[in-house]
Amino acid sequence: MVDTRQRATALLVAGCFFMEMLDGTIVATAAPQMAASLATTPTSVGLVITVYLLTLAVLIPLSGWLTARYGARRIFLSAIALFTLASVGCALSGSLGMLVAMRVAQGAGGAMMVPVGRLLVLGTTARTDLPRIMAYIVWPGLLAPVVAPLLGGVLTTYATWHWIFLVNIPLGALAFAFARRLVTAGPTTAPPPLDLPGVLLGCTGLAALTWAAHLVAEPDSGWVTPAALAALALLVLAAAGRHLLRTAHPLVNLRTLDVVTFRASVSGGSLFWIVVGSMPFLLPLLFQEAFGWSAVKSGAVVLFVFVGNIGIKPATTPLLNRFGFRPLLLVSTVGLALAVAGCALLGATTPLPATAALVMLGGAARSLGLTCYSTIAFSDMAPERLRDANALSATANQLAGGLAVAVATVALRLGGALFDTPSGAYATAFCLLGAVCLAPAAGALRLRGDAGDAVRTRPGRPSRPASSNVTVSDSRKSE
Template sequence: MTTGPTGGAHGGLHRGLALLVAGAFFMEILDGTVIAPAAPHIAEDLGIAPVAVNVAITAYVLTLAVLIPISGWLTDRFGARLVFTSAVGVFTLASLGCALAVNLPMLVGTRVLQGVGGAMMVPVGRLVVLRTTAKADLVRAIAYLTWPALVAPVLAPALGGVLSTYASWRWIFVLNIPLGLGALVLSRRLVPDVRGDAPAGLDRRGFALTAVGVAALVVGLENVGAAVPDPAVVAFSLVIAATSLGAAVVYLLRTPRPLLNLRILRVATFRVTALGGSVFRAVITAIPFLLPLFLQLGFGWNAAEAGLVVIALFVGNVGIKPATTPLMRLFGIRTVMLGAVLASAACLVGIAFVQVTTPLPLLLGLLLLSGIFRSVGFTAYNSVAFSDVDQPRMNSANTLMSTLQELGAGLGVAVGALLVRVGEGLTDGSADRPFRVAFVLLAVLLLVPAIEGLLLARTAGDEVTGRA
């Protein structure tokens, strides 16, 4: 492996590089959900039905999930600096195209292009940070890379609602342009030319099976949660997804140089984040998506009001951040992780019982607590993920983790919409009750990461937190 001017593969924490990658991560996550609250305004401007705007959201998430698996191979083949810089350029150019879109096909096409850039930006950037940071500094590095996942999904509903209500939905994408141009300048100075010493050929069969399976899964779940689901599309997509992903797992476990190295899941600390952590991420990501809709449809609030209330989650995220590392050192990652998962489930149940007469300070306090446990949980999972992964397998581990986390975050919105439809079938048709059912079912889903966390060793991750 070779590196550029920022230092060796096992140097200290390069704060500038970590912040640059965090900024790119912020843009990528923000654009995944920011247009959801602006959908009615986009539809009115483009002369289409509001439900049709979901295609633009799905196209972005789908492109990310399909292309992330080849990010590691591209880094080894062409070098991190070239891939990262090109990805930022593509993302910025695509953002301009989204802002100038005059019809739905143009918006969807530019969103796909955004997904191409996003699929390369974040995994490659995170890989560089992991490869150039000593294990003793890993928790601090992960802290920089965690805040975008905490802040962006919470700011997205508020930003999308405010801009679309009081300005124009096109500003949602215009804001990316100065950020992207700044990242382009900084990336040439800060991103080292990390690459593999002898990159293998691309596992085309593994890529094809994974891409088809992931694409079919996203399409199937999105259609299940659609306003008017098509049973034929749902059934066909989910059958293709199950068949292709099943074949992919068998193939990837047998081939000597797989696109996604599933053997790394034998490392317990990595597995708990890759599997249970992805479920946690999906559930938590669904909250900022469902909550504004719940407040608008159930309580009669407008998009701006509902989006701004979600800022309470952000306050909790940021407020607890300085205390997360000391908490992990004091109690251990396993204990902190389990506490965050169970407390998040309790907050979801609390949200399900909020009424239109609930005092605003009480609602804000509940969301503040939810944001706190969201932040603690994400930090614990991200800190333990690579604690026992050796450097030769870091590329493979990062690629697999990026794929699963992106899929989890993207499917969180689809699962949230699906659970609302389940709620519609279990209630009397009132506007708020399907959302209440969805919040309770999301809390039940958190049993998966809770059980997996219980099986983790009490000393897991002690080396990276300094508790050992």
Template sequence: MGKRRGTSVGSSSFSRVLALLVAGTFFMEILDGTIIATAAAAIAADLNVRPVDINLAMTSYLITLAVGIPISGWLAERFGARRVFTSAIAIFTIASLLCALSPNLMFLCGARMLQGMGGAMMVPVGRLVVLREADRKEFLEAIAYLTWPALIAPVIAPVLGGLLVTYSSWHWIFLINVPLGIVAFIVATRVVPDIRARKLPPPDWVGFLLCGTALAALVIGMELVGAAPTPWAGVVLWFVLAAAGTVAALWWFRRSQHPLLDLRALRIPTFLVGNRGGALYRLVINAVPFLLPLMFMIGFGWSALEAGLMTMAVFAGNVLIKPVTSPMIRRFGYRRVLLLSNIGGTLTLVACAFLNPETPLALIAVVLFASGVLRSIGFSAYNTLQFMDVPKARMAGANTLSSTIAQVATGLGIAVGALILRGAEAILARIPETAPVTGYQWTFAVLGVIMLYPVVEALRMHRSAGELLS
């Protein structure tokens, strides 16, 4: 299937240095996708535009990232994982510098699109290398390294962005990537194996066009939902285009001999659960770090720093439980662990629906800490389960499909959270003397209801799912 270089540790084929490297680049990618929201006002003032216009810079990044992920697997197989991964780091780092040097909004959007190109190749290719190098029994440890950026970055982004903008300037939210990127590039040239396919079919350009159109339309539609005021006619048109593109892409992928996205992995029960229930789980969970700071600032009247610091309780739960997640999965199995994380996650969302400005700070911190613990357990379980039964020969296609689904689910989480909040506030506007926090309370309650689907799916899982590790 390809070449493997010496990345082993003792008798293990799993390289922790490689996993940490990929996790670090993953952290950079997610952080840059979320931290710009905190600095929007400062960037807008410096570039002489409205704060709402900075949304274009966020959209440019997300669109390019979503469109570029599906082709990343083919590029790695064709040109070699090391070459593609190091090139992606270089592109991302250079683009970060250009973002900091942007003289106007259009230049910033262009630099953000270049950043998205680098990110689209950087993380999926890096994860593919780690998964191919690891044995089945090492998957839990490998995924544990690759999971923490998705847990930590969205939570600390508001605090880090607020600190950088308050005590330095918005340019540093991009400049911090430069030294990190240089170090990552040097390490990557030494530890990333030169995995590539011996024989490779031509790229699926039709599938790339259809998939790219659907994903771009979906991301644009999601971004418009969060705009103020929301252009509903445009939202509907973009979502219709996204739906049409998705149907056409699925039709093509099922009939193409060498599709861009290999849907055959969805026939594997564990992969299907990890990307169906797992996608909805990611959608709900990723809405929480977006909604909590807003609820604390608008609903409770806290400052941005106070809101960010309280949100760090989620981060504390993520980190402190992490050493226990793998042994827990081995001891109790995937079905029980997923039931724990999904039922517990539902309960914490319901608890968030009852928070108000009079709630004791200690109780709020306990709820958020518990949310972080359960979030960490769920992410680890889903991220490992989905690849447990995927053959090595089909890992590239499964990884690309999973990365695409995860990226869409993450973006949808913010958009769905914003949509539910807007709907709740529109209804509550007709009720006199409604507290500002009420809309957020109803939003968390609705998200708790959505979380019931992953609970039901976990109940239907076979008890022996992922038994190789458990």
């Protein structure tokens, strides 16, 4: 059973995850006000969002090595402090240059905060407790993109844009205080030298791909520059992958992908994340541009995504224990595909309860799927490989989240090229995204029926000994 300390630590990491995800999306709602205050253009303010995502993508792969070198507690506390102080710096920024610099610092804190925090939780959790623990950690990633537009609109309407960063101060202070009490100084290892070629190739490729996604999402960007940059990024990432598979001590250990359940989580989970991340972007646009709804009405209906998230959450662990991962992954991926494609049938005259119900069902499917993918990732991973797997999983999740808006934008542009009406363009985009979600469904079909059973608890099943806990590898020195 999950004890009180484990639950509190998981909720602490969940709160940190919420802050990180919220700051990746909330700035968009304040762009016009920020541009006027800083004497620049709203398009230039887009850089504030992009550098944050860039920093996350580039630095997350380093989290595993830094944890081994300096200890998880030290890195986690430092990351929370850096994120909070950088939020203060963002609020005090008087120029675009200073704000961009503070966002880089904020991204650096976020890049260490969540992966290291998740490793802390995994390091003290028995395998059979993983479903419940991961359910705590996953929900902020589902909540933040949904509430960000509404929260950002309220803060910028009734206060100033500075408050979208100032809200992090009490949250960060509480997180730091609880982390000092909950997180103990665990063991560390003497890591091998930092893989500098892996850093240069991997981080450059991730940065280029994230920047290409930003250019695609810009309404006035063409296709040539983003396509060329994306092609260059893929070439660099291919070179990085070749290096990481050949070197003895890689920055990110791709060999962890030889575990079937982990590979299914990284591949299928990344595609699932892209579809999940695209919906909080497309739905408000559909409601406001195609239906002519107000921002408040649009935001209120989108919140039904979160209603679905919360509604299914108490049943997630019992369902996993009863049916296993393969059936639930099939239900969640196909369910999300149908819910997303079903949005193509919505219109301004569709009864509001029907629209809210469809959105809510999509929210339930996304919550169930992400919990399953996050849990099965570590179900069969050997303890000594946990740190490497955690770093790779966090990198893949961040990259998928960063690509979500770009993929949705491409789908919407393709729809606009086929149809002259906004409703036709959105319908096409939703159908294409629904088709994308069928790919992880196909991956789930290929899983064995007993995939991930190591973390399931079933009636009559003998409990696992304490030695089967998912623990961080043994060390040679303490922090």
